[in-house]
Amino acid sequence: MHTIRLNLPQQAYDIAIAPGGIAKLGELMSHLHLGKQVLLVSNPTVFQHYGENVIASLENAGFDVNSYNLPDGEQYKTLASIEKLYNIALENHLERAATMVALGGGVIGDMTGFAAATWLRGINFVQVPTTLLSMVDAAIGGKTGVNHPQGKNLIGAFHQPKLVLIDPQVLQTLPEREFRAGMAEVIKYGVIRDAELFAMMEQCDRLDQFQYLSKNLLQEILVRSCQAKADVVSKDEKEAGLRAILNYGHTIGHAVESLTGYRIVNHGEAVAIGMVAAGQLAVNLGLWEQAAQDRQLALIQKTGLPTQLPTEIEINAIVDALQTDKKVKAGKVRFILPTKIGVVTITDQVPSEQIHQVLQQM
Structure with a gap:
């Protein structure tokens, strides 16, 4: 144990x-x-x-x-x-x-x-x-x-x-779809805090089913992910600052979930979509390299998670939904954006036209 x-x-x-x-x-x-x-x-x-x-x-x-x-x-x-x-x-x-x-x-x-x-x-x-x-x-x-x-x-x-x-x-x-949903959160930890975990997963041929993970890799995933969450929460229990980085991919992800009535995509699938969007926003704003975004995209695809918006959702509806997110402060939407694998920054300075542009690409 x-x-x-x-x-x-x-x-x-x-x-x-x-x-x-x-x-x-x-x-x-x-x-x-x-x-x-x-x-x-x-x-x-x-x-x-x-x-x-x-x-x-x-x-x-x-x-x-x-x-x-x-x-x-x-x-x-x-x-x-x-x-x-x-x-x-x-x-x-x-x-x-x-x-x-x-x-x-x-x-x-x-x-x-x-x-x-x-x-x-x-x-x-x-x-x-x-x-x-x-x-x-x-x-x-x-x-x-x-x-x-x-x-x-x-x-x-x-x-x-x-x-x-x-x-x-x-x-x-666990159903395969639910396993893939969990992998979205594991990828999140790799991007926000643990570049070594991210690299470990890149070495695995398939990540879309439980059976393709060795016991050692599964143990590393569980221990490293739980340790990362525990470290962040111990420093910021009630999301006064640092804990917000755990919301990487969740800003747009939550909007996607709510707009589809929590029936079309599950939480992990929505987070995967949100991470793709956040990564592209970071590229467009000059915060991280396209090569890093390509690595993230490839890893998400390796898990079998979606990288495109559901066709049922209108882009304007997503932008409107962002304003009801509980992370909004003084009317500004906070985004967690990556600067390199293992490091992210928190910002509320994302122009709405950039959000529209990225969503249209997806």
């Missing part, structure tokens, strides 16, 4: 990367001095694979477990779903020492975390991510929330988990 410690002023917690770790969840949680009540939140697909094993692990460690499955999909990441969790928490008399455990991808993690953050003004929360995307990104750092029809994650709270348990073996049952 490889453990990364995320140290924050108010709380520290472990990110445990452990093959077969789901069977050890109860044991790991028993050392955290939590109450005995647990509400396990998942979706039907993930629960069918791993729910009973998780419940057995928790019960063997002395926890009193109830479970609830929310529907699967970004379109269900709403306040209506959160209300269902509140109702279940009320029915099961969840007290302040209780813990909500999220077993699933980023959608389940975000919703469970938000419910935990707001039930009784905050109860314990544990993340057990089951997608590559949630393992390397969504489960770490305490961002929780739900979508508003006008934008992604506009309603939310920071609520750090007590533990993040990553079991790489669960990726064997």
Whole structure:
């Protein structure tokens, strides 16, 4: 088991990367001095694979477990779903020492975390991510929330988990499209912070399916990505400055997601599109070389992720949607733009005509 410690002023917690770790969840949680009540939140697909094993692990460690499955999909990441969790928490008399455990991808993690953050003004929360995307990104750092029809994650709270348990073996049952979506976030870490990770992935012939990654490369991807996220969050827990670099590719990506109703492209696909756009903006503004953009484009294509805008979206609609992004400050849209592989800059000085030009090219 490889453990990364995320140290924050108010709380520290472990990110445990452990093959077969789901069977050890109860044991790991028993050392955290939590109450005995647990509400396990998942979706039907993930629960069918791993729910009973998780419940057995928790019960063997002395926890009193109830479970609830929310529907699967970004379109269900709403306040209506959160209300269902509140109702279940009320029915099961969840007290302040209780813990909500999220077993699933980023959608389940975000919703469970938000419910935990707001039930009784905050109860314990544990993340057990089951997608590559949630393992390397969504489960770490305490961002929780739900979508508003006008934008992604506009309603939310920071609520750090007590533990993040990553079991790489669960990726064997992950659909190929969801695996590719996670690779978008891994590429993001390479561009913003880890040129060596980026180069490692360039050496791999195929990155579009779990089976093409060696155990060593998968371990490097998980450890390096989680370490990068932990390092950034430990320096800037609530996105006052540095943490904004984690939004590389997300500015335009979030607009693409919301404008397609969270049904046409998934989060990772949208981020891939957003990274292509951000890279081209950086080239046009003279911030990085076309050769670096070509490397990024080639790596994204190697993962089987999209590099073009969906035909259903109008460019003006994307530009308008950017104004509702939660990263807008004083009416200016902030972009994370690369200057070289492994280094990015934060700017709100991107002319709208440049945005239009890049989007038209895509």
